[in-house]
Every structure is written in C-alpha cells, then in structure tokens.
Amino acid sequence: MANQQALILKEGSSRSQGREALHANITAALAVAESIRSSLGPKGMDKMLVDGFGDVTISNDGATILDEMDVQHPAAKTMVEVAKTQDDEVGDGTTTAVVVAGELLNKAQALFDKDVHPTVIVDGYQLASVKALEFLQKLAIKVNPSDKAMLKKIAKVSIASKLLAEHKDFIAEMAVKAVLQVTEKSGTKYVSDIDDIKVEKKPGAALTDTVLIQGVVLDKEVVHPGMPRRVEKAKIALLNCPLEVEKTEFDAKLNIENPDQMKAFLDEEEKILRNMVDKIAAAGANIAVCEKGIDDVAQHFMAQKGILAVRRVKQSDMEKLAKATGSRIITQVDDLKPKDLGYADLVEERKVSDDKMTFIEGCKDPKAVSILVRGGTERVVDEAERALHDALCVVRDVVIEPRVVVGGGATEAEVARLLRTHAQKLSGKEQLAVQAYAEALEIIPLTLAENAGMDPIGTLMELRSKHQSRQVRTGIDPYKGKIADLAKLDVYEPLSVKVQAIRSASEAANMILRIDDVIAASKSKEGPGGPKGPGDSAKEEGEGES
Ligand SMILES: Nc1ncnc2c1ncn2[C@@H]1O[C@H](COP(=O)(O)OP(=O)(O)OP(=O)(O)O)[C@@H](O)[C@H]1O
Ligand SMILES: [Mg+2]
Numbered sequence: 001m002a003n004q005q006a007l008i009l010k011e012g013s014s015r016s017q018g019r020e021a022l023h024a025n026i027t028a029a030l031a032v033a034e035s036i037r038s039s040l041g042p043k044g045m046d047k048m049l050v051d052g053f054g055d056v057t058i059s060n061d062g063a064t065i066l067d068e069m070d071v072q073h074p075a076a077k078t079m080v081e082v083a084k085t086q087d088d089e090v091g092d093g094t095t096t097a098v099v100v101a102g103e104l105l106n107k108a109q110a111l112f113d114k115d116v117h118p119t120v121i122v123d124g125y126q127l128a129s130v131k132a133l134e135f136l137q138k139l140a141i142k143v144n145p146s147d148k149a150m151l152k153k154i155a156k157v158s159i160a161s162k163l164l165a166e167h168k169d170f171i172a173e174m175a176v177k178a179v180l181q182v183t184e185k186s187g188t189k190y191v192s193d194i195d196d197i198k199v200e201k202k203p204g205a206a207l208t209d210t211v212l213i214q215g216v217v218l219d220k221e222v223v224h225p226g227m228p229r230r231v232e233k234a235k236i237a238l239l240n241c242p243l244e245v246e247k248t249e250f251d252a253k254l255n256i257e258n259p260d261q262m263k264a265f266l267d268e269e270e271k272i273l274r275n276m277v278d279k280i281a282a283a284g285a286n287i288a289v290c291e292k293g294i295d296d297v298a299q300h301f302m303a304q305k306g307i308l309a310v311r312r313v314k315q316s317d318m319e320k321l322a323k324a325t326g327s328r329i330i331t332q333v334d335d336l337k338p339k340d341l342g343y344a345d346l347v348e349e350r351k352v353s354d355d356k357m358t359f360i361e362g363c364k365d366p367k368a369v370s371i372l373v374r375g376g377t378e379r380v381v382d383e384a385e386r387a388l389h390d391a392l393c394v395v396r397d398v399v400i401e402p403r404v405v406v407g408g409g410a411t412e413a414e415v416a417r418l419l420r421t422h423a424q425k426l427s428g429k430e431q432l433a434v435q436a437y438a439e440a441l442e443i444i445p446l447t448l449a450e451n452a453g454m455d456p457i458g459t460l461m462e463l464r465s466k467h468q469s470r471q472v473r474t475g476i477d478p479y480k481g482k483i484a485d486l487a488k489l490d491v492y493e494p495l496s497v498k499v500q501a502i503r504s505a506s507e508a509a510n511m512i513l514r515i516d517d518v519i520a521a522s523k524s525k526e527g528p529g530g531p532k533g534p535g536d537s538a539k540e541e542g543e544g545e546s
Pocket of ligand 1: 039040041042061062092094096097157160161409448478491493
C-alpha cells in the first residue's frame with residue numbers, strides 16, 4: 001500500500017515543483033526583461049522584429065517589442081502583461097516597468113539561493129513597494145497643468161529615446177497643442193482623453209511634414225466626381241443612416257407586367273432618394289458625412305446641389321467629427337434641422353501621397369483634433385506614430401494629475417536610498433528583502449549608464465554618494481556620459497508613469513515568486529488542419545447560426 005502510486009493528471013501533463021519551478025519561472029521572466037533592457041533611455045537601441053509573415057517592425061517601445069515577440073512561456077507572458085498594462089494605463093514607461101520587474105526577480109533569486117523563503121521575500125517586497133510609492137509621492141513636484149513649457153519638456157523626454165528624437169521639439173510642441181485642445185475643465189480637475197486625437201499616418205514625405213489639424217482628417221475620398229472638392233464655410237451634416245432605398249430583409253417576388261409599372265417603380269425609388277437629398281439641402285448643409293452607404297442616384301442629386309459627400313466613415317470618426325464641428329449625429333434624414341449642422345472653415349479633398357483624403361479643418365475650438373503623421377517609409381511612420389502616442393499620453397497624464405518627478409534614474413536612485421534607510425528599522429530577513437528591492441530600483445540608472453556606454457558600477461557608486469549628500473536630483477545624463485542634476489537639464493516625467501511602473505513591476509514579481517508548482521497540460525497534437533476536437537465543431541455550429 002505504501003508504495004502505491006496515484007496518477008491524478010492526464011497523460012502527458014508536465015509538472016515542476018518547488019525550487020525548480022521557481023527557478024524556471026524566474027529565468028523565463030528575466031530573459032524577457034533582459035531582451036528589452038538595451039532599449040532603455042535616450043541612448044537605448046531599437047529592436048527589429050520579423051513576424052511569421054515576414055513583416056518587419058522596428059521599435060524602441062517596450063510594449064510593442066514584447067507584443068511582437070509573441071512569447072510562449074507563462075511566466076514570460078506575465079512580463080508582457082506588465083508592459084501592456086503600463087501602456088494602457090499611462091502610455092509610457094513600459095520598458096522601465098519590465099526592467100524593474102526583471103531585476104526584482106533577479107535579486108529575489110539571489111536571496112532565495114541564500115535560503116530566504118519566497119514568502120519572506122514576497123512580504124518584504126510588498127512592504128517595500130508600499131514605502132516606495134509613499135516616497136514617490138513625497139518626491140513629486142507640483143506643476144501647473146496649463147504650463148505649456150513644462151508639458152513640452154515632459155513630452156520631449158518621452159520621445160528622447162525614439163526614432164524621431166531628432167525632431168522632438170517639433171513633435172512635443174504638437175502633442176502639447178493637441179492635448180490641450182481636447183482638454184476640458186470639470187470642476188477643479190481637467191479631463192482629457194487621447195481618443196479625441198485622431199492619428200492618421202501616410203508615408204511618402206518628411207517627418208517634419210507631420211501636421212496638426214484643427215478638425216478631422218478622413219482617409220476617404222469625395223464620393224462623386226461632380227461634387228465640389230473644396231468647400232469653404234462648411235455646414236456639415238453627420239448621418240448614420242444609409243442614403244439608399246432600404247432593401248427588405250426577406251426575398252420577395254414582384255410580377256411586373258408592363259414597362260409603365262417598371263418605370264413607376266424606378267421613379268418611386270428616385271423620388272425617395274431625391275427627397276432625402278432635398279431635406280439635407282433644405283437644412284442648409286453643404287457637406288454630408290455618412291456612416292453608411294450613399295446610392296449612386298443620391299450622389300448624383302447631391303452633386304447637382306453642390307453638396308460634398310463622404311460615405312462609409314467609421315463610427316469613431318463620426319464621433320470625433322461631432323466633437324470637432326459641433327454637429328449632432330442624425331439617425332434619420334427627416335430629423336435633420338439647421339441647428340444639427342456643424343461648422344468648419346474648410347472641407348477639402350487632397351491627395352496625400354497616393355491616396356485621396358478629406359480634411360475637415362478650421363473648426364471653432366474643436367474638442368477633437370487630428371494629427372497626420374508623415375515620414376519617409378512605412379516603418380518610419382509606424383514608429384513615429386508610436387512615439388507620438390507616448391508623447392500624447394505623458395502630456396495627458398500630467399494634465400490629469402499635475403505632478404512630475406525627475407527622470408534619468410534620479411528618482412529611482414533617491415527612492416532606493418530612502419528605502420535603504422527605512423530597511424535599517426526592520427528586522428532580519430525582511431530587511432534583506434527591502435534592501436534587495438532598493439537595489440532592484442537602481443537598475444534604471446544603472447541601465448541608462450550602461451546604454452550610454454558609461455562604466456555602470458562606477459557610475460552607480462558615484463550616484464549613490466551624491467544622493468547620500470542629499471543631491472536628490474542627480475541622475476544620468478546619457479548625452480554627456482556623466483552624472484548631473486537632471487532638473488537643470490529639464491528631464492521630468494509624469495508621477496503617474498513612475499507610480500504605475502513600480503506598482504505593476506512589484507505585483508508581477510510577487511506573483512511569479514508565489515508560484516511553487518507549475519502544472520501544464522500536454523499540448524494538443526492536432527495543429528491547424530488536423531482532425532478537429534469537439535470544441536472546434538461546437539464553434540463552427542455556433543458560427544453557422546449567426
Ligand atoms: N534627456 C534625458 N536625460 C536622461 N535621462 C533621460 C532623458 N530622456 C529620457 N531619459 C530617461 O530614459 C528613460 C525612459 O526610456 P524609454 O523611453 O526608452 O523607456 P520607457 O519610457 O521606460 O519605456 P517606453 O518608452 O518604451 O514605453 C527614463 O528613465 C527617462 O528618465
Ligand atoms: Mg518612454
């Protein structure tokens with residue numbers, strides 16, 4: 001009886017436990033952090049990623065790199081989630097969050113090898129992260145959310161490491177203008193949503209040809225050749241109903257017995273369409289933007305009346321148009337009233353590179369704007385768009401929560417010092433864990449120094465001694481390759497970016513450290529094209545019904 005074995009897992013399942021499981025998880029997570037470490041900071045390198053179809057992405061953005069890497073290991077995936085959360089919540093600091101998470105695990109591994117139990121490490125880390133967040137709040141500097149110069153500095157830091165760093169002045173200025181334009185005051189707070197900023201991209205010009213449009217740019221052409229291509233003082237109707245004769249949902253058969261009946265039939269259709277166009281014209285609109293289709297005949301009538309029309313516009317664009325032009329989206333042409341129309345100084349179809357685009361610009365105090373990103377090639381435009389996204393996000397972050405911290409690793413170094421001082425009040429092994437946490441934060445200045453070709457350890461020692469002598473804003477100046485007062489160099493980052501980075505890095509590290517058992521089901525052998533499992537057939541049936 002004593003030697004009897006019981007199989008509780010399915011055949012082929014793998015299981016690793018205890019030390020072995022923890023080591024494997026840490027190794028996988030560390031590999032992820034290590035892979036993007038060299039991209040941190042203004043002197044960081046970019047990564048080239050090639051997907052299964054041979055499509056190439058060149059990026060410096062942590063979240064993008066990890067997303068494209070398509071990692072498989074479950075612990076490694078946790079790190080990818082860290083980057084993703086960071087990107088969703090605050091838009092910048094994705095590399096920082098992952099690198100810190102990685103280093104927390106690295107330091108934990110060292111403690112673990114010295115026989116400190118994972119739960120002690122987890123508790124210590126937990127305590128340290130609460131304290132670190134507290135210290136961050138203390139180090140934060142209040143700013144004025146409408147101080148354009150400050151916002152511009154922050155935007156510039158966020159794109160310092162990106163491909164378009166050369167034009168950071170220009171892009172930062174644009175990001176600040178765009179965010180402030182869509183920001184609204186609600187009580188004492190500001191609300192700002194970067195979804196109100198439409199970013200459209202087209203390769204085929206210089207990066208400096210990127211423009212901010214006080215309105216919306218649509219990747220659509222005017223529907224009919226007879227329509228005007230340029231309308232000044234535009235009165236815009238937004239319609240989300242088709243300008244077509246509605247087709248019935250069921251099949252019906254009509255017997256037509258003579259040509260007159262046929263004609264009456266067509267005439268009636270024409271009358272309906274003419275009626276719709278007349279209503280639009282009667283309301284005073286000279287622009288019609290339609291979310292649905294526009295019948296050829298209706299197009300013809302609109303052209304006759306000098307109305308410029310665009311069709312099949314995305315719902316999100318319709319919403320932006322409503323915010324930009326002040327018009328109301330109408331669901332039935334019959335309901336259209338003059339007061340529902342929006343206004344723009346100019347609506348014009350222009351050829352951008354090979355495509356025709358419609359610009360609705362010169363709106364009065366628009367609450368949605370657009371940025372048309374240009375650049376030499378597709379890849380440049382893609383990366384420029386990602387960098388612009390970071391810039392827009394950090395400006396929004398500061399507008400919503402107007403506090404900043406000093407960048408370049410200065411804040412991390414200071415929080416580390418404060419944590420070390422705090423650790424002295426703790427006892428035994430907990431103290432070790434808090435110290436390890438402090439050291440892990442120093443990976444940021446260390447990496448910035450390393451990526452700038454400086455001597456990492458020497459620099460870190462120098463940095464520590466500066467912080468000991470209360471020069472709390474000392475960090476890494478990667479351009480000059482030495483340590484400096486980064487507040488003097490105008491390197492500021494939003495507090496919310498650092499808070500989120502520390503929070504999600506700690507959570508991810510703790511989550512991985514708590515695992516002591518990995519049970520993985522065997523991979524199903526049937527790949528695509530192989531025999532289908534019961535799940536597949538159920539899905540197919542479901543699809544058939546809809
Ligand atoms: N001019 C500068 N001098 C010193 N440090 C800088 C400067 N500009 C940026 N940094 C630092 O570079 C780091 C940010 O680097 P980077 O933008 O590559 O990574 P991230 O923001 O963590 O992630 P990602 O931008 O990929 O989402 C921050 O620590 C920031 O303080
Ligand atoms: Mg960044």
